[in-house]
Amino acid sequence: MTSPSRPFPPAPLAPRRIIPEGHVPERSGATVWLSNLERDGDWILPRIYRVFTFMGNVELDLTSARIGAGESQIEISCTLANVEITVPREIRVDCDWDGFAGNFSIERVGDTTPPDDAPLLMVTGSVYFGSVTVKIVGPKPPGLKDKLLATWRDLNS
Numbered sequence: 001m002t003s004p005s006r007p008f009p010p011a012p013l014a015p016r017r018i019i020p021e022g023h024v025p026e027r028s029g030a031t032v033w034l035s036n037l038e039r040d041g042d043w044i045l046p047r048i049y050r051v052f053t054f055m056g057n058v059e060l061d062l063t064s065a066r067i068g069a070g071e072s073q074i075e076i077s078c079t080l081a082n083v084e085i086t087v088p089r090e091i092r093v094d095c096d097w098d099g100f101a102g103n104f105s106i107e108r109v110g111d112t113t114p115p116d117d118a119p120l121l122m123v124t125g126s127v128y129f130g131s132v133t134v135k136i137v138g139p140k141p142p143g144l145k146d147k148l149l150a151t152w153r154d155l156n157s
Contacts, residue, residue: 017066017090018119019044024068032056032081040064045121049074053081053130061086063137067119076125078102078132087121089114089138095123102127110138 029050030037037053040061051058051074060074063086076083076097087093092114097104104127123134 052077073122078130081130083132099127103131107135112136112138
């Protein structure tokens with residue numbers, strides 16, 4: 001049952017995916033030429049992950065990835081290509097990039113305020129005639145369907 005002062009329960013935090021230092025690989029990466037790479041699900045983000053793409057598409061989804069405490073880095077070299085990185089709100093993000101005729105953007109969806117002790121992800125690199133998007137996703141606020149269901153439950157209780 002909901003109360004007038006707090007009509008909806010808070011959205012639960014996603015499970016923490018921080019792993020011990022000894023389990024985090026030092027380096028890894030991907031090279032994509034004229035093709036597509038998708039990385040999602042349960043995987044370990046190394047301390048330094050390098051992405052080179054030329055006329056390709058790279059999608060990195062960190063929402064279920066495991067990450068070490070402290071700082072990790074994704075280095076990008078993107079030419080005539082597209083890179084999309086999806087990050088959960090449990091990870092702080094800082095970006096530094098340069099480029100020519102390229103686009104580098106950060107999108108925030110929902111509540112994206114990370115905890116104070118969250119690990120840091122540095123996204124750095126170069127974009128030439130391409131696009132890099134870092135999308136930080138938090139829990140979605142209650143939508144119309146959720147509000148109607150909560151009202152219906154209150155009326156029937």
